[in-house]
Amino acid sequence: MLLITSVCSGGMAFHGLSFVHSICRPPSLLTSIKALTVAFPTINPRHRLLRRSPFDSAIRALASAAVSTASPVSQEGKVSAKAQWKAAIDFKWIRDNKDVIAANIMNRNSNANLNVVLDLYEKFLNLQKEVERLRAERNIVAEKMRGKIEASVRQALVQEGKNLKEKLASLEEDLVHLTDQLQQEAQCIPNITHPNVPIGGEESSVIRKMVGSPREFTFNIKDHLELGKELDLFDFDAAAEVSGSKFYYLKNEAVLLEMALINWAIAEVSKQGFKPLITPEIVRSSVVEKCGFQPRGQNTQVYSIENSDHCLIGTAEIPVGGIHMDSILLEADLPLKYVAYSHCFRTEAGAAGTASRGLYRVHQFSKVEMFIFCRPEDSNLYHEELIAIEEELFSSLGLHFKTLDMATGDLGAPAYRKFDVEAWMPGLGRFGEISSASNCTDYQSRRLGIRFRPSDASTILKKGKSGNQTPTQFVHTLNATACAIPRMIVCLLENFQEEDGSVVIPEPLRPYMGGLSVISPKAKRI
């Protein structure tokens, strides 16, 4: 039962900055899942992945360009398991690579059930065959009725046609139902994993880079809450009354600091060729799902709008991913690079612990996010570019941080590979996550329906294709935090505090704060 109610994907990353990517099984499918579940085979983890070049595996990600998002059957008939959209999942590839996928599911601590998927797919194929057979039969009967025939023969044909039609209607309904079940189950299967990703839980993550060293303090340091209180920068108490716990007002210089960080991040990243965006913060639930998040259910991180099919975004990744939904991009336009500013809203269901104090984990925050749509063969390259931009941003602020290649158990379902940045927070006395860069390969684009048509002449070698247009391929998507404001404020206050209780503003931010170089304690009221 626990398997059913918990998230499908690996990475119960409640304690990370990353918004948890997952697709859950809906409770309505409980019965059918129980009926279908068979013993999970033991797989030797050493045989887990075909060690191909990273480019190869990225391109293959549960994938072939030929699969259409359109359902093969009519949408008539009652559908018990509501599936509002279909991911273009390559079931044939899944069937042909089940060992690789089973190992990947295990490595990523996902509760996707591959056997259920395979079983449903088998049933789906048989049913589809049967439906096609009946359709052919019906056509034959219809053909027979064209000429002149005796009344009794006609009568028999009419009856036969009627029987076939009824049987077909019933089977087509079953097929719709089965297709939906198959979708729901298969959507739980996580993206495949980059071969260099370390296998194991979060603790197995590998440090890619370490920048700077912890500052040596010659005085008793304060945490950001204490600093914020003394400098009159936040109000958590009033926010608790007005909104609830984990809400806050920013006051005085904290407002200027937030605005400076947003402006600075947008300016720096757009210098690298990223187009600035400000996004909607209310989106359709289906778009949230297509990005690999679970907007419903008990432990959802997503706020839903009452009496509507809309949600609040937990990250700008969702509306930016959606900006090219259901479209075919020009290859010449790729890569499309965006830097998006939005407010983000998260329920933080299940989050607790000391790291939840103050601004570290809050229900609402501002974030500047990078997002790239690119050709499959370029996504690993752009993943490196994104982490390099992050490292450059945080270095320029003078932070001490490390970059991690996150282990399989910490990856959300859409991620093929994820690099986290953890910065030193002296008040917290440990490293805390301040950003995350993920290559989602075609996981999101297969759900969002974002393709491109390669213009390259050499790619026109598909056999059996009529016309001289090249077939489309799914783009790859990548997302990365440029600046998650509250955690950055924690970092800046705690790292750049002075003995007199003031906080020095890093040089790069000063032009965005009207030249302010230090936040000083206010004169006390007498």
Add this chain to the structure above:
Amino acid sequence: MSLITSVCSGGMTFHGLSFVHSICRPPSLLTSIKALTVAFPTINPRHRLLRRSPFDSAIRALASAAVSTASPVSQEGKVSAKAQWKAAIDFKWIRDNKDVIAANIMNRNSNANLNVVLDLYEKFLNLQKEVERLRAERNIVAEKMRGKMEASVRQALVQEGKNLKEKLASLEEDLVHLTDQLQQEAQCIPNITHPNVPIGGEESSVIRKTVGSPRELTFNIKDHLELGKELDLFDFDAAAEVSGSKFYYLKNEAVLLEMALINWAIAEVSKQGFKPLITPEIVRSSVVEKCGFQPRGQNTQVYSIENSDHCLIGTAEIPVGGIHMDSILLEADLPLKYVAYSHCFRTEAGAAGTASRGLYRVHQFSKVEMFIFCRPEDSNLYHEELIAIEEELFSSLGLHFKTLDMATGDLGAPAYRKFDVEAWMPGLGRFGEISSASNCTDYQSRRLGIRFRPSDAPTILKKGKSGNQTATQFVHTLNATACAIPRMIVCLLENFQQEDGSVVIPEPLRPYMGGLSVISPKAKRI
């Protein structure tokens, strides 16, 4: 019936920028209202207000400092009409000034029902008296039982006490119910009105000031949508897919322009002594109600969060008003002036028409809002200060605009007086509202429970008060738009367009856009 479901207050200002203030009758009270409704008396509008000095009326607004927010009876027993909070309404003053209030209700096009309120208040007083009588009787019985007495006498007293207790419990329950009904009805009564406010519908509003003149354009002008499309500044189509109609992405220079407007507005207003704030955008529904907005019901402008008692804010006025909820401020700290930046979310239920195109009316937007908490005697003064700041801001951008003293029919329930600014929008071909400044006197503070204790020695002359503390008074609250970003973008694009399709950035904003002085059409892709 339409009287019941429509908003209570005057000012169905769906076509204004102002977020509609109103408190509706809950459907659950329908029956009791029908039972109690009597014919509405005809009141001569010329006798509508005691013409006292503005300061006087402001101070008196449905008011006396002695009314407590606490319910006089215990909250035990079932309460059929759910009232989660109580406004400190001065019912005695209402009863003693019913002609003034009736005229005001009529002038403001409010559907508050004064007679129901007066009737309920009468019943409340009688019931309260009866409850007090029974309590006294019960005490007498209890007193009698103290001494030695015969068993039969004691038995009779026990029975009498039991009867009294039961009767009292029943009446106390009725009293709770009646108190709630009275609250719900009385909360519909709009604030009283400044004597200089013109009486009538929106068309009766009086121009206070006109600044500038419409620019003479020697070429065919475009509206902001056309300009935005050609300059690649918005994407409404993608937003319609991802979120729905009236959502949008800002792109490229529009992002810089939004950030510049926010930074500029915060900087300019904080120079005038306003403390910067960034506020929560998810708040408890009760806070929304206490500010005079209606978060539930068919035509609500408010988005609610599913499975919670929370809403999205339609304006920063709500969280800023709430920041001092249920507290007693120091007189020395008044006035408290805030400049708050938030995103605002509005359902725009019922909004339609050509002015709804593009950025003019949208579901989500950024706004910089001014808010003042002050002593009652200062609120008219600060109202003038707020409109002066607005006029200065818009003049410095080179806009052509007029300032209006809005007529009674256009005032939301909380407003004692409201000044709107309407700017010339050449693409729209008319003036469009870009800001609004309201003096809410003590309407919101009586609901939010925000008082101050006058430190002035001469005020210590209240009779019958023990202790030497002065009595508290409710503060006055004022709110005013510093910059509603999308409407300002409409203004800037349409007014400062050039023949070549470019748009000139007003001087004051350039320092906030890295010196950018003009938005030029991008080179077309070949």
